[in-house]
Amino acid sequence: MLASKEGQAIPDVTFKTRRNHEWIDVSSSELFDGKTVIIFSLPGAFTPTCSSSHVPRYNQLASTFKKHGVDEIVCISVNDAFVMNEWQKSQNANNLRFIPDGTGEFTNEMGLLVNKDDLGFGMRSWRYSMLVKDGVIEKMFVEPEKPGDPFENSDADTMLNYLAPNVVKPMDVSILSRQG
Numbered sequence: 243m244l245a246s247k248e249g250q251a252i253p254d255v256t257f258k259t260r261r262n263h264e265w266i267d268v269s270s271s272e273l274f275d276g277k278t279v280i281i282f283s284l285p286g287a288f289t290p291t292c293s294s295s296h297v298p299r300y301n302q303l304a305s306t307f308k309k310h311g312v313d314e315i316v317c318i319s320v321n322d323a324f325v326m327n328e329w330q331k332s333q334n335a336n337n338l339r340f341i342p343d344g345t346g347e348f349t350n351e352m353g354l355l356v357n358k359d360d361l362g363f364g365m366r367s368w369r370y371s372m373l374v375k376d377g378v379i380e381k382m383f384v385e386p387e388k389p390g391d392p393f394e395n396s397d398a399d400t401m402l403n404y405l406a407p408n409v410v411k412p413m414d415v416s417i418l419s420r421q422g
Contacts, residue, residue, distance in 0.1 A: 279373075280401055288332075370396050
C-alpha cells in the first residue's frame with residue numbers, strides 16, 4: 243500500500259551528488275530545513291513520460307511556483323549522479339535541481355520504493371510529488387496503484403492548483419523526444 247506521509251518529517255538521508263567532477267554529499271536537512279520545497283519523484287531518467295511531460299512542465303512553471311513561496315523544485319529518481327546530471331542537461335531543466343537517490347534509501351524510507359520489473363527497471367520510485375515546508379511534508383500527491391506507470395496527479399499543474407488555485411497558468415508543454 244502506497245501511503246501519503248503528510249504531516250511527517252522528511253527522511254534523514256545523505257544524497258551522493260556530483261558537481262564539477264567532484265562528489266558532494268547533500269543532506270536532507272540541507273535540502274529542506276527552513277525552506278519550502280516541491281519534490282517530484284519518478285521511475286527513471288530519460289523515460290518517455292518523465293522526459294516529455296513531468297520534467298518540462300515543472301521546469302516551465304518554476305517561476306510561477308517561486309512567486310507563490312516555493313524556494314526550490316527538486317526532481318528525485320532512483321538513478322546515479324552521472325545519469326541525473328546528464329538528464330538535467332539534456333532536458334535543459336535549469337530551473338530545477340536534480341537529486342540522485344542512487345541506492346533508493348530516500349525512496350525506501352518514503353515507503354515508495356517499488357519493483358518495476360514489469361517495465362524492466364527493477365527497484366524504482368513510484369511516481370509522486372510533495373510540498374515540503376521546513377522538513378515536514380505538507381501535501382503529497384501519490385499516483386494511484388495501477389499497473390505500468392500512471393501519471394494522473396503528481397504533475398506540476400496539480401501541485402500548482404494546490405498552492406494557488408486561481409493562478410492563470412501558461413499553456414502546457416510536452417516535448418516529444420522519443421517513442422515510448
